[in-house]
Amino acid sequence: RKEVEQDPGPFNVPEGATVAFNCTYSNSASQSFFWYRQDCRKEPKLLMSVYSSGNEDGRFTAQLNRASQYISLLIRDSKLSDSATYLCVVNGGGNYGGSQGNLIFGKGTKLSVKP
Amino acid sequence: GAGVSQSPSNKVTEKGKDVELRCDPISGHTALYWYRQRLGQGLEFLIYFQGNSAPDKSGLPSDRFSAERTGESVSTLTIQRTQQEDSAVYLCASSLGPRGEAGFGPGTRLTVL
Numbered sequence: 001r002k003e004v005e006q007d008p009g010p011f012n013v014p015e016g017a018t019v020a021f022n023c024t025y026s027n028s029a030s031q032s033f034f035w036y037r038q039d040c041r042k043e044p045k046l047l048m049s050v051y052s053s054g055n056e057d058g059r060f061t062a063q064l065n066r067a068s069q070y071i072s073l074l075i076r077d078s079k080l081s082d083s084a085t086y087l088c089v090v091n092g093g094g095n096y097g098g099s100q101g102n103l104i105f106g107k108g109t110k111l112s113v114k115p
Numbered sequence: 116g117a118g119v120s121q122s123p124s125n126k127v128t129e130k131g132k133d134v135e136l137r138c139d140p141i142s143g144h145t146a147l148y149w150y151r152q153r154l155g156q157g158l159e160f161l162i163y164f165q166g167n168s169a170p171d172k173s174g175l176p177s178d179r180f181s182a183e184r185t186g187e188s189v190s191t192l193t194i195q196r197t198q199q200e201d202s203a204v205y206l207c208a209s210s211l212g213p214r215g216e217a218g219f220g221p222g223t224r225l226t227v228l
Contacts, residue, residue: 032214043206043219044158087158091214102171103148103208103217107157 003027004106006088012112017078021109023071023088032091033064035073037084038108044087047073078113085110117141119220121207127226128197136192136223140209145187148210148217153203161205164190165213197227 006023013019025033033050048055050062050071061074071088088106120139128134140147149161160174164184175181179197184190194201204224208217 034216043222046216046218049216102160102163102213103210104160105150105158 003104004088004090006086006106006109008107008109010110010112012114013078014114015078015080017113018074018076019078019111020075021073021086021088021111023073023106025069025071025088025090025104027090027092028066028069030090030092032103033071034089034103035060035062035071036087036089036105038087039084044105047086075111078111080113080115083111083113119207119209119218121205121220121223123223124221125224125226127228129228130199131196133193133195134197134225136194136205136225138190138192138207138209138220140188140190140207141218143187144209144211144215146210146213146215146217147184147190148208149182149190149192150206150208151203152206152222158206161192194225197225199227201225202227 004025011019035047036044037047038044048057048062050064052064054063059076063072075082085108087108090104092102119141122137126134145166147164150158151161152158162175162182163171179195182192204222206219206222208219210217
């Protein structure tokens with residue numbers, strides 16, 4: 001099983017649509033979770049951290065289900081500018097140093113928002 | 116404040132040559148990561164440094180690849196005897212700690228002819 005799995009998409013949605021991305025991870029000891037977005041030929045940029053209680057930032061809502069080892073990202077009222085690849089990121093479990101601190105990236109889900 | 120910086124931004128080299136890529140992390144960030152991204156592909160983990168702990172080198176694809184970090188500052192990624200399959204964007208990121216949010220540099224685009 002891959003460490004972090006995402007549906008590669010592409011998700012093609014009209015402006016104003018609500019779209020949801022899912023991600024599963026294999027290491028039950030992982031402690032930090034993030035969503036990044038990556039625009040074409042650019043470096044990834046942090047979109048939001050994902051907390052156990054779930055968190056919301058404007059049109060974006062992230063949720064974590066530790067029991068199912070599952071993370072989600074919901075985008076409401078999609079804008080053209082939301083078109084990008086969304087990367088699910090999980091750290092290794094445990095404390096400092098070694099592979100336990102490493103950030104593991106999913107391959108990304110591509111979103112295309114059309115007018 | 117200043118973000119992660121990388122140099123050079125672009126590097127074109129001939130097959131068989133050695134290259135050295137540099138990363139300057141955000142000041143105070145103890146964790147530093149190197150990733151490789153081939154065209155149209157996802158991020159491939161290469162190596163991870165955390166403070167004075169032994170680095171996690173489990174992602175380095177061959178013994179031609181090595182990386183060093185001076186304390187909690189600059190890191191260099193060295194690729195010896197480059198091959199065409201080494202062509203990719205090499206991305207560096209840093210974070211306050213092993214569970215912190217990581218910021219990325221703009222990457223070094225390596226082309227091996």
